[in-house]
Amino acid sequence: xxEVAGHLPGFSADEVQWHTLSFNHHGESLEVSVPQLNDEQIxxxxxxxxxxxxxxxRQLSVAQIIAIIDEAVARLLDRHHxxxxxxxxxxxxxxxxxxxxxxxGLAGYLKTFRQPxxxxxxxEDFTDPQMLDDFQPRPKGGFARxxxxxxxxxxxxxxxxxLPLWSLICGLLVKAGTIGKLPGNEPLMASWFAQLLAExxxxxxECIAVVWWKGGDAxxxxxxxxxxxxxxxxxxxxxxxxxxxxxxxxxxFLPHGHKISFGLVARSALNARQGAELARRVAxxxxxxxxxxxxxxxxxxxxxxxxxxxDEFASYIAHELASLAYKHPRRALANDEMNSIAAWRNGEEIxxxxxxxxxxxxxxxxxxxxxxxxxxxxxxxxxGRTLKVVSVDALEEVVDLVAQQRHFLQTAGVAAAxxxxxxxxxxxxxxxxxxxxxxxxxxxxxAGWHHDGRFSLLDLVTITEIEQxxxxxxxxxxxxxx
Numbered sequence: 001x002x003e004v005a006g007h008l009p010g011f012s013a014d015e016v017q018w019h020t021l022s023f024n025h026h027g028e029s030l031e032v033s034v035p036q037l038n039d040e041q042i043x044x045x046x047x048x049x050x051x052x053x054x055x056x057x058r059q060l061s062v063a064q065i066i067a068i069i070d071e072a073v074a075r076l077l078d079r080h081h082x083x084x085x086x087x088x089x090x091x092x093x094x095x096x097x098x099x100x101x102x103x104x105g106l107a108g109y110l111k112t113f114r115q116p117x118x119x120x121x122x123x124e125d126f127t128d129p130q131m132l133d134d135f136q137p138r139p140k141g142g143f144a145r146x147x148x149x150x151x152x153x154x155x156x157x158x159x160x161x162x163l164p165l166w167s168l169i170c171g172l173l174v175k176a177g178t179i180g181k182l183p184g185n186e187p188l189m190a191s192w193f194a195q196l197l198a199e200x201x202x203x204x205x206e207c208i209a210v211v212w213w214k215g216g217d218a219x220x221x222x223x224x225x226x227x228x229x230x231x232x233x234x235x236x237x238x239x240x241x242x243x244x245x246x247x248x249x250x251x252x253f254l255p256h257g258h259k260i261s262f263g264l265v266a267r268s269a270l271n272a273r274q275g276a277e278l279a280r281r282v283a284x285x286x287x288x289x290x291x292x293x294x295x296x297x298x299x300x301x302x303x304x305x306x307x308x309x310x311d312e313f314a315s316y317i318a319h320e321l322a323s324l325a326y327k328h329p330r331r332a333l334a335n336d337e338m339n340s341i342a343a344w345r346n347g348e349e350i351x352x353x354x355x356x357x358x359x360x361x362x363x364x365x366x367x368x369x370x371x372x373x374x375x376x377x378x379x380x381x382x383x384g385r386t387l388k389v390v391s392v393d394a395l396e397e398v399v400d401l402v403a404q405q406r407h408f409l410q411t412a413g414v415a416a417a418x419x420x421x422x423x424x425x426x427x428x429x430x431x432x433x434x435x436x437x438x439x440x441x442x443x444x445x446x447a448g449w450h451h452d453g454r455f456s457l458l459d460l461v462t463i464t465e466i467e468q469x470x471x472x473x474x475x476x477x478x479x480x481x482x
Contacts, residue, residue: 007194007210034212046227053177070115096331117447124448141468148174153228158183164190259294259410266416270306281440283320298381314371314389318360321367330366344382406432
């Protein structure tokens with residue numbers, strides 16, 4: 001099978017060169033052609049997107065933009081729509097993930113971008129979203145309006161299907177002309193979404209480009225990086241550092257690098273009635289996309305003293321992961337991923353001999369759970385459905401155990417009574433955790449989520465203020481002035 005990715009307003013297919021990305025999973029093969037532009041074409045495309053966005057996108061109201069996005073999302077949520085059918089068929093081949101996992105994950109993710117949820121994005125970041133459309137009065141006096149960048153570039157990651165839609169939609173909400181770089185490991189969803197927007201509103205489609213270049217390419221990447229006013233980039237920290245070094249000093253850079261997430265379980269949540277259901281929700285967070293998301297738990301800290309011991313709870317999770325392995329099989333792993341899991345497992349097996357831990361799961365299983373009977377600092381797991389469950393005497397201990405990773409912390413799943421939830425959340429926030437979630441929801445951030453503790457929309461804009469004095473002075477120049 002073959003598929004063409006990308007979206008290039010103003011260019012015909014025979015004007016550009018194409019690079020082929022090959023995928024082979026579940027016994028099926030797919031070739032995806034992605035566009036490669038030369039320096040002249042890059043400069044022309046960027047100028048075209050700027051011009052089109054200024055002429056059309058900036059003239060739309062936010063309500064009109066939301067309506068267009070909502071229509072596109074509604075079509076993708078319709079399982080009879082040709083693009084949704086294509087997504088359910090091709091994304092498992094591209095990503096290697098189980099087809100049911102992709103189908104269910106796609107539906108849940110897309111619902112984040114319906115009209116009511118997009119209004120929540122706006123309300124989270126702006127006290128008055130009408131500031132995106134016109135100058136609005138400010139409490140201190142005067143008026144203010146916000147403006148998105150003329151040209152916003154995204155360098156997307158593809159570790160989770162459809163992930164680029166988040167920043168692409170945020171850029172549209174602030175009326176920014178958009179160029180997005182496709183991830184080599186999932187080049188389809190962003191392409192389809194841009195094409196769908198162009199089908200619904202052709203003029204809006206001319207304000208968006210979806211392109212590809214080989215990351216780090218010494219020939220084309222510098223030209224691309226000279227184009228945007230603002231760059232949003234996802235990837236590994238070394239990659240992001242290299243991009244930043246190549247950017248002009250005047251370009252606003254919004255990087256999203258490696259993160260690590262974990263969970264805390266209070267003894268109050270560990271009773272015979274709730275323990276099994278909680279384990280099921282923890283296992284779901286571990287299973288979903290095989291921990292590829294930055295919000296997936298990699299370690300669990302469990303408080304002693306509950307009706308269910310930490311080791312028993314670990315065995316519950318192991319049982320649930322074993323069940324999920326049949327319902328949602330793990331994707332086929334690359335050699336480096338298999339080697340990483342094997343090394344992690346071998347290290348834990350050696351330490352099991354010391355008698356302070358238990359390893360659940362055989363080497364042939366597509367999951368593994370380690371139960372540790374003493375406190376250990378937070379450390380990355382091997383991913384691919386591997387989890388370490390660490391016993392602690394009190395949840396307060398966890399703060400020191402995770403503090404050394406403060407620059408990488410993101411989501412903490414917490415199961416605790418209300419007073420414990422708020423008490424421990426204060427400490428977690430102080431060491432860098434930016435999101436507290438319920439288990440079962442760790443891998444599904446809410447609409448309007450402040451990614452890595454920052455603003456999805458507000459970080460993209462600049463504010464123009466008309467001071468009260470300027471307004472007053474203007475009165476003297478009015479035709480009715482005496």
